[in-house]
Amino acid sequence: MAIILNIETSTKNCSVSIAKDGIQLCLVEENEENYAHGEKLNQFVDWCINGAEINLNEIEAVCVSKGPGSYTGLRIGVSSAKGFAYGLDIPLLAMDSLQVLVESQINTDVDLIIPMIDARRMEVYTALFDNKGNQLTETEAKVIDELSFEDLKDKKIVFVGDGAEKCQEVLGHLNATFIQTYPSAQFMIQKAQQKFEEQLFEDVAYFEPYYLKDFIAGKKKTE
Structure with a gap:
C-alpha cells in the first residue's frame, strides 16, 4: 500500500493524479494545444498535492507514462518523474501510454x-x-x-x-x-499500485521514454 504520484504527458493532455492504496485522492489535468507541459506540470503536481491534503514527502513512489507519444511531452514527463524519484529517494514506476488508454x-x-x-x-x-x-x-x-x-x-x-x-x-x-479522448493519470492508478506491490521499479539513472520512432524536428519557418 502506498501514496503514489502519477504523471501522464504523452499527448496534449498534461495530467497528474495522486492515489493512496489504489484510491484517487486528486486529479489535475488540462488539454493544451500548445503542449505547455513544461510550464504547467510542476504547478499541477503542487495543486494535486494540495488537493490530496498531503505533504510532498509523504509520496512513496512516482509513476510516469513512458510512451509512445509526443517526443516533447514524454521528455518533460519522464524528466520530472526522475527528478521526484531522485529528490525524494522513492521508486520510479513506468506504464505504457497505450495501456493508460486501455484502462479506461x-x-x-x-x-x-x-x-x-x-x-x-x-x-x-x-x-x-x-x-x-x-x-x-x-x-x-x-x-x-x-x-x-x-x-x-x-x-x-x-x-x-x-x-x-x-x-x-x-x-x-x-x-x-x-x-x-486522451490518456489521463486517473487511469494509471490501479496499474501503478500493482507495480508498486510487485516492486516492478525502474532504474532511475538509465530509464528513458519509449519514443517508438526517432524524433524529426520540423523546419524553422522563415520570414
Missing part, C-alpha cells in the same frame, strides 16, 4: 480494445488488447487505411484515443465504437 475501457462489452495515439496524418501508435487489458500484439506505428484491421471485422471493437476520430471515416465499416 476495461471490462466493457467488446472483444477488443484498440488504443490509438495520434502520430500525425493517418498514422497512429497502436496495439491490440482484449477487454481485460491484456496486450495481444506488439506496439507499432501504423498507417491507417480502409484495409486496416480487416481481419477483425467479425469482432466487436472499441477504438480509443486522440487518434480514434480521424480513423472513423475509413474504419466505419467495422463493428466498432470510436472514442476520441
Whole structure:
C-alpha cells in the first residue's frame, strides 16, 4: 500500500493524479494545444498535492507514462518523474501510454480494445488488447487505411484515443465504437499500485521514454 504520484504527458493532455492504496485522492489535468507541459506540470503536481491534503514527502513512489507519444511531452514527463524519484529517494514506476488508454475501457462489452495515439496524418501508435487489458500484439506505428484491421471485422471493437476520430471515416465499416479522448493519470492508478506491490521499479539513472520512432524536428519557418 502506498501514496503514489502519477504523471501522464504523452499527448496534449498534461495530467497528474495522486492515489493512496489504489484510491484517487486528486486529479489535475488540462488539454493544451500548445503542449505547455513544461510550464504547467510542476504547478499541477503542487495543486494535486494540495488537493490530496498531503505533504510532498509523504509520496512513496512516482509513476510516469513512458510512451509512445509526443517526443516533447514524454521528455518533460519522464524528466520530472526522475527528478521526484531522485529528490525524494522513492521508486520510479513506468506504464505504457497505450495501456493508460486501455484502462479506461476495461471490462466493457467488446472483444477488443484498440488504443490509438495520434502520430500525425493517418498514422497512429497502436496495439491490440482484449477487454481485460491484456496486450495481444506488439506496439507499432501504423498507417491507417480502409484495409486496416480487416481481419477483425467479425469482432466487436472499441477504438480509443486522440487518434480514434480521424480513423472513423475509413474504419466505419467495422463493428466498432470510436472514442476520441486522451490518456489521463486517473487511469494509471490501479496499474501503478500493482507495480508498486510487485516492486516492478525502474532504474532511475538509465530509464528513458519509449519514443517508438526517432524524433524529426520540423523546419524553422522563415520570414
